[in-house]
Amino acid sequence: MESYELVILGGGLAGMCAAVEAGEKGAHVLLLEKQDELGGSTVLSSGYMAFTGTEMQEAAGIVDSNQSLLDDLIEVGGGVNDPSLLTFYAENQLETYKWLTGHGIEFRSLEAVSGHSVPRGHIIDPHQAIQTLYKRVKQLPNVTIRLCAPAKRLLKNGEGRIDRVLYELEGTEQTVEATKGVVIASGGFAKDESLLEQFAPHLKGALRIGGSGNHGDGIKMAWEHGAWVSDLPYLNGTYGFHPSTSGAVKTQGLAFYKGGIMVNQLGRRFVNESISYKLLGKAAFNQPDKITYQVWDQTVMDKSVADDPLYDLELLRRRRLLYMADSLEELADCIDVPLEVLEETISRYNQGIQTGEDPDFGRKTLTHNYGKPTPIEKAPFYAFESTVAMLATYAGVAVNSAAEVLNPFGEPIPGLYAAGEVTGGFHGAGYMTGSSLGKAAVFGRVAAARALSPIKV
Incomplete structure (x- = not known):
């Protein structure tokens, strides 16, 4: 059986940020992508990322703050989103913006969009972002990416820790060990009619234009091991x-x-x-x-x-x-x-x-x-x-600010992390434009870092 320190499920922005973060820390990483190309829902998005305190805002004379960003996130989310996730995001978003620009991701312009009190929608070309991160991964010999490799189940050891992933490659089932952890970054379920019928019957008749691989695989795999879920009652198109x-x-x-x-x-x-x-x-x-x-x-x-x-x-x-x-x-x-x-x-x-x-x-x-x-x-x-x-479901497994997946009692499931659209609790009852890609980048990096060096939160 193959063994890696970190196994990442999904090659959208969250998964790719996790792969680069872990790879640059010297970890042996395997990223499994279900589709035949990277990108997931990220490349279908508008490309906005919600950041504050950037040099782009400064150049435009825009006065903003972490507190204003936090206030907007809470207000737009109807006050039902998890304040610990929002606070962590507000405190760490600028560092992630600098990390992204330092890795060659280009921010083209700045606009005020849904949920913003000032212009803080920093626009990327999602394809350029994914390809830039992929180019970096190819420079890291300790990071492996496998396409057309859908994860099927998570497996745990006798102590209850998630330490293996069952996946498919060229029609054959494979098992890979993850000694430090598994990061679920597999996106939502915008293309899964059974889950949409279960959790969003009011959206029957809405156009279906989400990522073709988004069938809720990660949510189901986490559910099997007791993951709690958040924000499902607030699903909207x-x-x-x-x-x-x-x-x-x-x-x-x-x-x-x-x-x-x-x-x-x-x-x-x-x-x-x-x-x-x-x-x-x-x-x-x-x-x-x-x-x-x-x-x-x-x-x-x-x-x-x-x-x-x-x-x-x-x-x-x-x-x-x-x-x-x-x-x-x-x-x-x-x-x-x-x-x-x-x-x-x-x-x-x-x-x-x-x-x-x-x-x-x-x-x-x-x-x-x-x-x-x-x-x-x-x-x-x-x-x-x-x-x-x-387009995207913005609801899913419950996580804390260390990107650890939580059970119904708010306790981390050992060895299991999640980031991006697969997670719930961040958006609440509404949605601030740019916060989805923003949280994917911030928590994708956090998931990798915390899996490699667990810290009690």
Whole structure:
């Protein structure tokens, strides 16, 4: 039987950060990836990472702090997320940002996105990030990566410690020993209909565009050994995708965070558009026939950000996914909503901006606590039919701030660690954009470091 100090399950951002961290510490590491390429859900993401205190923020004159980041995470999560995980993240995120840049990962630009009180969404190209970490792994002779090698079960010794992994390679079952620990970084279950039916029946009908390997394997393997789970009651889809979306070609736009509004097929607003797009998705799914539109004007269109995964509104136009009209009458006709209702909706919204009080939903900002809404009045006008997609599950096994997997009594399961989308407890009832990739990097590194040098937390 082969033996390594650390066995990592999954080659997304969390798993790759764990592999590099452990490899640079001199450990003998085996990473098993179920698919035929690395990346997992990471390469399907928008590429935002939530960091504060960076030189990018400083150069942009943005005043931010660990405390502000922590406050936002708690508020967006509805106060039901684990404060120990959030505090650890806030205290360690800047060091991880520097670690990532030191390893050659490029941060392109900075935006305020869902859940941010100031711009702290640092954008990476997820493919570049994964390939950069892979390039580093190839320089480490003590780290081995095996593709098309799905893990099947975790095995424990007579003392109850997880110390082996049963996996498949070229159709044959193999067992590998992990003398220091196993890190589960296998992603969520966005592509597993049985688990979605069990834990998110309210999302029946949402687009399924998650990572093709995301069937909850890691959660099931940890469950078998008594792992507790967190955040499953808060599963929601991601709002802002065109109904034609399929696979890796993303057709998402969040014009409402730049000043657009959301209306249903009756032409009425139904939500405060500045809240987390997970909660917006929940509200949208409750609308008649689940049909909704983002509506905006040229003032918002002028805020389009080229090559941005969420804010490149011009790209949506070039892909012919937008309705564009010179008048509200023409726009209402395009999207088949009652003109008089749409006009009244926009008039009330514009009036609320002038008086400083949204009479219907209390919107005061563009996103979370950041940005000032503008009236929708400058032609041409735009509409973007939008729906909800199951992209990532953001719920799973319970962990502590040492990335140790916990049983129902809050006790660590010996030898078992987890990081990334497979874990729960971090996001709670909402979702701050950039916190998923952020926690993957921070806790991927922590999982590797703590497995190699356990410390009581």
